[in-house]
Amino acid sequence: MEVVVSTAKGLTIKLRNFRQSDIRRVMEIEAESFLDGDAILYLELYDEWPEGFLVAENGGTVIGFVVLVLTPEGDGRVFAIAVDSRYIGRGVGRTLLKAAFNTLRKRKIGFVRLEVRVGNQVAQRLYRSMGFMEIGYIPFYYMDGEGAIMMRKVM
Ligand SMILES: CC(C)(COP(=O)(O)OP(=O)(O)OC[C@H]1O[C@@H](n2cnc3c(N)ncnc32)[C@H](O)[C@@H]1OP(=O)(O)O)[C@@H](O)C(=O)NCCC(=O)NCCS
Structure with missing residues (x-):
């Protein structure tokens, strides 16, 4: 998946699947967002379900990410979402979630x-x-x- 979109707040971003080379940037954003994860866990979640891990780029730099996982019951779960503090409030989070939910719908997943x-x-x-x-x-x-x-949420 790779698509260039404009957020509801008029910021142009590229949405694409996570790549292993993004991990440093993702961990920087997650550390400043006070989330509890670590790099090994994020890479494991990516291995388990690569389609569930999306990043948003602006000007070639990763500025946000969302990680979805599949629960044992077959639902989706938002494991983490964070946006670079310099870009908060510009529609990146909402756009990332919408894209992630489209991935769930394609899989016919009923709940997140x-x-x-x-x-x-x-x-x-x-x-x-x-x-x-x-x-x-x-x-x-x-x-x-x-x-x-x-x-x-019902999908
Ligand atoms: C939560 C987070 C991912 C939202 O991303 P974002 O790109 O800032 O969100 P958006 O710009 O898409 O805004 C979505 C909504 O968030 C709320 N919001 C965003 N910035 C806000 C601010 N500064 N003050 C109050 N509400 C705000 C608004 O309700 C907004 O709705 P709107 O689109 O109708 O204005 C981001 O704030 C973040 O990274 N926070 C730190 C990490 C975190 O808390 N993650 C969630 C853990 S469960």
Whole structure:
């Protein structure tokens, strides 16, 4: 997959599948976004389902990514999404999610779920606006002790 699109906020980005050479840039973005992952885990998830790992590029540089995995029940799960802090609020996150959901639809996957930090209002607002509903709460889900809201969307 490789496509050039304009976000709803007028930023031109290229969406394409992750390549192993992107890992350094992806880890830079994930570190500044305070996510809990590590490079080995991301590369394993890529090996398991390469189509689920997309990046957004601007001017030849990776500025955001989304990682979807397949759950044992056969649903999709948003494992991680993050955008370079200099590009936040310019439509990159929404565009990445839409592209990832198209991948799920092609596979005829019925549901997608995710966990999000209780305090992450920006991400929660984005997910709600894309049709996610709150389905549960997991206390102490993150390594720093913060709880997670579970959300699910019908594809
Ligand atoms: C969550 C994240 C991926 C969203 O990506 P983004 O490119 O900034 O999002 P978009 O520009 O597509 O905006 C989508 C929605 O997010 C919300 N949003 C984005 N920036 C915002 C800001 N500065 N303040 C408040 N809401 C904001 C809005 O609801 C926006 O909706 P709109 O398109 O109707 O304006 C990004 O903020 C990020 O990387 N955050 C850090 C990592 C993270 O929290 N990941 C999610 C873990 S579950």
